[in-house]
Amino acid sequence: DDYDLGQYEHFLRKEIGEQPEAVERTLSGRIDERFSTVKLGGLNLEPHDLRAIKRVHILGCGSAYYSGEVGAHLIESLARIPASAEPASEYRYRNPVIDPNGLYIAVSQSGETADTLAAVEELTRKGARVLGVINQVGSAIARANNGGIYIHAGPEVSVASSKSFTSTCVAFAMLAVHLGRIRDLSPADGDRMITALRELPAKIAAVLEQEEAIEEAAKWLAGFDNAMFIGRVRGYPIAREGAQKIKEVAYMHAEAYQAAELKHGPLALICPEMPVVAVVPDDELGEKQRSTLHEIKARGGPILAISHEKLPEELAERTIVVPRTEPELDPILLNIPLQLLAYHAALALDRDIDKPRNLAKSVTVE
Numbered sequence: 001d002d003y004d005l006g007q008y009e010h011f012l013r014k015e016i017g018e019q020p021e022a023v024e025r026t027l028s029g030r031i032d033e034r035f036s037t038v039k040l041g042g043l044n045l046e047p048h049d050l051r052a053i054k055r056v057h058i059l060g061c062g063s064a065y066y067s068g069e070v071g072a073h074l075i076e077s078l079a080r081i082p083a084s085a086e087p088a089s090e091y092r093y094r095n096p097v098i099d100p101n102g103l104y105i106a107v108s109q110s111g112e113t114a115d116t117l118a119a120v121e122e123l124t125r126k127g128a129r130v131l132g133v134i135n136q137v138g139s140a141i142a143r144a145n146n147g148g149i150y151i152h153a154g155p156e157v158s159v160a161s162s163k164s165f166t167s168t169c170v171a172f173a174m175l176a177v178h179l180g181r182i183r184d185l186s187p188a189d190g191d192r193m194i195t196a197l198r199e200l201p202a203k204i205a206a207v208l209e210q211e212e213a214i215e216e217a218a219k220w221l222a223g224f225d226n227a228m229f230i231g232r233v234r235g236y237p238i239a240r241e242g243a244q245k246i247k248e249v250a251y252m253h254a255e256a257y258q259a260a261e262l263k264h265g266p267l268a269l270i271c272p273e274m275p276v277v278a279v280v281p282d283d284e285l286g287e288k289q290r291s292t293l294h295e296i297k298a299r300g301g302p303i304l305a306i307s308h309e310k311l312p313e314e315l316a317e318r319t320i321v322v323p324r325t326e327p328e329l330d331p332i333l334l335n336i337p338l339q340l341l342a343y344h345a346a347l348a349l350d351r352d353i354d355k356p357r358n359l360a361k362s363v364t365v366e
């Protein structure tokens with residue numbers, strides 16, 4: 001039962017464990033092998049409308065916003081449409097100029113977040129086209145939109161989101177493939193992506209099997225007062241989400257930075273008391289990642305790396321290894337250890353994991 005803890009102590013841990021099934025549901029019935037693409041029945045937009053889109057603007061709050069950042073990278077790289085994400089809470093207050101050739105996408109697990117709903121209402125009042133990426137079927141934001149994608153992650157009880165974040169990223173990957181395949185993404189690249197999407201549930205399960213090593217790293221991290229999370233390009237939203245989780249459930253101060261921005265300020269903070277959690281996939285930026293780790297090490301910063309292979313001791317004292325997938329989908333797998341890291345840090349610090357102080361699952365007031 002979705003509202004029953006079963007063998008678990010906390011809903012957050014239970015929901016982290018449910019991610020393979022949640023992703024299966026997000027993908028279910030949507031893969032179109034014949035045309036090397038995905039079918040998204042709820043968009044309510046014809047291919048010629050989708051081809052006319054010149055820019056994608058994504059809005060959401062909290063983890064929904066960070067998943068929107070993952071989505072923006074996916075859309076840019078697979079569909080080659082400029083895309084960006086912004087917190088809906090800021091958007092609604094800045095008298096936004098509506099982009100006549102833009103597609104707007106509102107992201108929300110609950111579909112009830114007041115700031116996101118207000119942004120959607122303002123957009124639709126001004127004539128913009130707004131789609132949703134939403135978990136809760138029939139929710140206020142889903143009803144206010146012109147159409148969209150339900151992620152079908154299942155009910156999420158823990159205030160800190162886990163499976164809804166992952167399923168939202170998967171939904172964006174599907175949207176990116178769909179937009180790409182009616183533009184210039186080749187059938188071979190479409191196949192490459194749908195094969196990788198299909199393999200995700202088993203790979204998520206493989207990450208979950210490393211819980212013991214992640215727990216050990218979390219106990220170490222919980223001994224510090226602060227932490228720095230770093231990532232580059234598609235890894236940066238994951239660094240942000242990882243830092244957010246640590247703040248939310250472990251009440252630890254954590255900041256996320258783009259790895260290349262470290263030298264423009266935060267490097268001054270690096271010392272043996274400032275652990276760095278580095279999201280460093282072995283992708284086309286692998287060399288650059290390694291040089292950042294050298295810079296941190298040279299200043300005595302202890303490093304926990306999330307990567308595709310065990311890094312040498314002189315680069316990182318600890319590495320959590322995640323399976324490889326297609327580079328575009330790396331963020332989805334790299335995020336899973338960060339969820340378990342926050343969970344186990346919170347457990348070590350005896351926090352109120354499912355209902356963190358001062359937070360609500362769904363913020364329905366301004």
Ligand code: G6P
Binds near residue numbers: 109112116360
């Ligand atoms: C609250 C929760 C966050 C969540 C955000 C957006 O602030 O504490 O965990 O990410 O709302 O929620 P939504 O339901 O719109 O995704």
